[in-house]
Amino acid sequence: MKRFNLKNNPTRQYKQIKKNVNQTNHILKRGYVGLRSLEQVQVDVSQINSLKQFLQKELKIIEKKTDQGKIKLWFYMLPNRAVTKLSPETRMGKGKGPIVSYCCYIEQGQLLFEIANLPEVKTLEVVSKVRNFISFKAQLLSRFS
Template sequence: MPQMPKRVKFRKGQRGVTKGIVAQRKYAGYIKGNAHRGNYVAYGDFGLQSLEGGWLSAECIESGRITMTRFVSGEGRYYIRVFPHKPVTAIPAETRMGKGKGEPEYWAAVVRSGQVMFEIGGLPESAARDCLARVAYKMPFKCRFVTRRPNV
C-alpha cells in the first residue's frame, strides 16, 4: 500500500509553483533549484539521485520499494529517503468551473534535482547498479547512480 502521512493539519495543500515556470513547463510539479539537503549518500553505500525536480507520487515510491525488495532479498539493506507529504487534488473530468477545490487524489513527495531518493547497502557495486537501474526505470524523471563519498 502506498505511503501517506498518518495525520495532517490541512487536508488540501497548495501547489507551490511559480506562474512563469508553469507556463514554460507543461507538467505539474516542476520544481526550481537544486537540493541543498539530502543530496549525498548517508545510510547505504550506493544511491539513486534525481537529476530533475518534480513530484514523486506515493505509487512510484512504492513500486521502487517493491523492486528493491525483490532484488535485495535478504542480502543487503535498502533505504527510502523521500516521503510523500504533499496532497495533490483533482477535479473530475468534464466538471463546470467553480464548486471549489477538488478532493485529494494522491500523495506526492517534492523532489528537487540532486536529491538522493533511494539508497542500498551490503551489495557489490555491480548488483547495486543493476538494482538501482531497475528502480530508475520506474521513476518519472532522470536519475543517476551515485556512491558514498569517502570520509575525510
C-alpha cells in the same frame, strides 16, 4: 508614489518560494550507494510503492546469494502532498475538490534512496534495473574508494 517593501509586504497573500536549496538532501549520509534524480518530477503514490517493492524484492534476492550480511535500504521518496481534483464539468467557484491521491515532489539533485552492505558488482545491476523502472533520469552515487 510610495514604494513598499517587497520582502515584508503584509498584503502579499501567496506563499513565497524558497530560494535557498536544502544542502543535505543530495549527500550520502547512511549508505554506501545511492540514486540521485537529475530532474524535477512529481511522483505518484502508486509509482513510489511499486518502486519500493521492486527494490526490496531485488535486494532480498541478492542478500540470499551473498554472505556479506543484511543489506540495508533507506528510502527518501515519501508521499507528502495531497492531489485534489474536481470533475471536468464543474463551474468556477465551487472550492478545491476532494483529495484523489498523494504524491511526492522530487527536486533536481535529491536522493531517492541509499543502500548499505551491497557488493560493488551487484550495485550496477540493481541501479540499471531501477533506472529502467523509473520514468525520469537518475544518477548513481557511491562512496566506494
